[in-house]
Amino acid sequence: MPLKSLPRLATLIALLLDFQQASGAPPARTEQACQAIANVVPDQIAFASGLSKKAYDAELKTYWNVALRDIKPTCIVLPITAEHVSATVKALHQFPDVKFVIKSGGHDPNPGHSSISDGVLLSLNNMRGxxxxxxxxxxxxxxxxxxxxxxxxxxxxxxxxxxxxxxxxxxxxxxxxxxxxxxxxxxxxxxxxxxxxxxxxxxxxxxxxxxxxxxxxxxxxxxxxxxxxxxxxxxxxxxxIDQVWGGYRIFTSGYRDQILQGFHEFVGNPSADPKAAIIVDSAHILFNSSFYMVYFFYDGATPPKGAFGKLGDIKPTLDLCKTRTYPELLAFNSLGADATGLRTSFRSLTLPYMTDRPDVYKEIESAFSNLTNSLTSKSYISMGTLAFQAFPNLIGKQSEKRGGNAMGLSSQDKNRFIIELNFVWNKAEDDKLVWQIGKSLTDMVEKRIITNKTSSSIVSETYVPLFMNDAAYDQEVTSSYKNxxxxxxxxxxxxxxxxxxxxxxxxxxx
Ligand SMILES: Cc1cc2nc3c(=O)[nH]c(=O)nc-3n(C[C@H](O)[C@H](O)[C@H](O)COP(=O)(O)OP(=O)(O)OC[C@H]3O[C@@H](n4cnc5c(N)ncnc54)[C@H](O)[C@@H]3O)c2cc1C
Incomplete structure (x- = not known):
């Protein structure tokens, strides 16, 4: 064999290995597994062709991240009972090299978490009620x-x-x-x-x-x-639950200082009202422009004065908060969010509340803005949102009272906040860029705040586990759990x- 063919052969082998790894098993094995499952739950399985194609196609459309709709499983199992799930699990045991995923709502945007190509998708979508x-x-x-x-x-x-x-x-x-x-x-x-x-x-x-x-x-x-x-x-x-108050308010970027200062005070408020909650979304779009969308919630028809601190007093450009029922509020908050029709991703970091660093949010936001500009300036149909979510010590107190959780939250916890990076974009060619932007930001923030030896002692004293719901596939969520x-x-x-x-x-x- 001529030596110059070796690199090509190596590439071919690498591709084959990669394919094997990604698919888990040769398609024929996966097809056999699907057939074995069809034998035990015949009415609960859908394939890409034939009579069940409609159910197969409909199920793929339920992924929130449009990119996941192109990841095609060999078959989709749609159980209605726990016994159907049990029978499927038992059938999968006969095929140890066949991969599968579990899906409920399909809102986790990470490829491969609830989506699979050449594997079995076990969707609980029809188990409702x-x-x-x-x-x-x-x-x-x-x-x-x-x-x-x-x-x-x-x-x-x-x-x-x-x-x-x-x-x-x-x-x-x-x-x-x-x-x-x-x-x-x-x-x-x-x-x-x-x-x-x-x-x-x-x-x-x-x-x-x-x-x-x-x-x-x-x-x-x-x-x-x-x-x-x-x-x-x-x-x-x-x-x-009865009537609640909430919705969101839109602010121009000119209110940056007031909003981020208001968030800082809200997170650190020692006499915080547990019925009040906020999320500050800093949204970045084309031409390096940005605006704020601040979600407010109060568990009661009228929030008492001062429930949101100074954040509640800033005059918005658009105010969409009002008294309504809880289902009405959650439906309102969903408007537009369920039909993005775009590719999307999450990434997250949990950070200590630092009394002495009220400007940290601005630092993070500036870096986010600069990085995101490399996406929004090249692709007009794209947006990066940096969400600041309060994660007060009140939550740990409740977790402990209720027996505790895997994150290890406890009554000893200090105040924290979670940043969530959410991107939407339309071209597959930008997938890598988006991932790099997110990773660069969380790496930078970790380096400047969490591992920085000059940070105040509050940083080393605050337990900051990653929040799984908002994390990216490559983040080491479980190893950040103390237990x-x-x-x-x-x-x-x-x-x-x-x-x-x-x-x-x-x-x-x-
Ligand atoms: C628009 C939007 C709003 C959101 N708002 C919030 C919020 O307010 N608070 C928050 O914490 N998070 C929020 N999230 C994040 C959300 O919690 C996660 O994306 C979550 O995974 C969605 O649940 P799902 O059933 O749709 O997940 P899926 O995509 O179906 O599954 C996600 C993961 O969970 C596993 N899984 C699913 N069902 C089961 C099951 N029954 N048994 C065992 N494993 C299972 C899957 O295998 C997969 O690994 C939001 C996400 C979106 C897209």
Whole structure:
């Protein structure tokens, strides 16, 4: 063989290996696995061609990130019962080299988390429904569908569950990853309010988990994602709800100093009202221009004066806050967010609240703006949003009171805030650029704030786990959890043969 052919051969081998790795198994094996699943749940499976094509195509359209709609699984399993899920898991055991993913709402924008090419997509989209217990203290919630389907029937009974801040968000992924809610300062993360799991485990058994029956597993299930099993029903604590006040206000970039100062004061307020919540979105579009969209929420018809500090007093360009029902608010917040029709990504970082650094938000925002400009100046249909989310110590107090979660939040926690980077764009050729922008920003912020030896002692004293719901696929979320070793041990006990390693999502390393 002529020597000059070697590089080409090497490339070919690399491509083949890459293909094998990405697909997990040769397509024929995956097809056999799909056939084996079809034998046990014949009415619950859809293929890219034939009679079930319509269901197959419809399911792919439910991904929020448009890019994921082009990732084609070999077959889609659409169970309705836990028994269907169990039968599918058992069938997959016969094909150890076949990959699969679990999907509920399909809102996680990371490729490969709830999407797969040449593998099995196990979508819980048809497992829907919310039932309120007779005493109204808990609700039984299926993982499929959006939060609206939970909030709306419960509101008619004067109660609610701790859930998404936009009604369109999916349920299963949100609850298994953690879930930050407008109600979190009052009741903890959404996952802290799960008091029962119907769980299909790695061997296909259907197990009913409660904090009493499986105390360690219950804690692990609150924020570990999909790696402990497939949740086919959640039992959620309910809380009273009536009219709420909220929506969002738009501000021009000229209000930057006031808004970011207001956010700083809100996060650090020692006598914060737990019924008040905010998100400051700094949106960056073409021509290096930007504006602010600030979400306000108050659990009550009228917020008392000062509930949002100075942030509540800034005069907006457009004010879309008002008193409404909770389902109306979540529907309003969703407007426009469910049909972006664009590629999209998340990336996140948890940061300490630093009393002595009120300008840190501006520093982060300036860097974000500069980096994002390289996208918005080249692609007019694109936008970068930097969200500042308050993560007050009130949440940890509630988490601990409710038994604790995988993130390890506790009453000892200090005030923190989470930055979430969200990009939307339309061309696949910009995927890499967007990832680089996000990574550069979080690397820079980590270096300047978290690992910087000259930062004040509050930085080293503040526990800053990454928030899984908002994280990018390459971020080491679980290793940022303080109890990672114990959680990894629980994961191995639940999954001795590494079955869930075949599915996408954040993992505990062995
Ligand atoms: C518009 C929008 C608004 C959002 N708002 C919020 C918010 O207010 N607060 C917040 O915390 N997050 C928010 N998020 C982030 C959201 O919580 C995550 O994207 C979450 O993963 C969405 O849940 P899903 O069911 O749609 O996930 P999917 O994309 O279906 O799945 C995500 C991951 O969870 C796993 N998974 C899904 N269902 C199950 C199950 N039943 N059992 C085991 N594993 C499962 C999947 O395998 C996958 O790894 C928002 C996202 C979007 C797009």
């Amino acid at each position: 919310t039932t309120l217990a007779a005493d109204k203290k808990v609700a039984f919630v299926k993982p499929g569908g959006p939060w609206t389907d939970v909030i709306t029937p419960l509101a008619k009974e004067g109660v609610t569950a701790v859930g998404g801040r936009l009604g369109i968000v999916g349920i299963g992924g949100y609850l298994t990853q953690g879930g930050l809610s407008f109600l979190s300062a009052q009741y903890g993360l959404a996952a802290d309010n799960v008091v029962g799991w119907e769980l299909v485990t790695a061997n296909g058994s259907v197990v009913h988990v409660t904090p009493e029956s499986h105390p360690d597993l219950a804690v692990a299930l609150r924020g570990s994602g999909e790696q402990l099993g497939i949740v086919t029903q959640f039992t959620l604590n309910t809380h009273p 990672v070793q114990r959680l990894s041990q629980i994961q191995r006990q639940m999954d001795p043969y590494g079955f869930w390693k075949r599915a996408g999502g954040f993992k505990y390393q062995a």
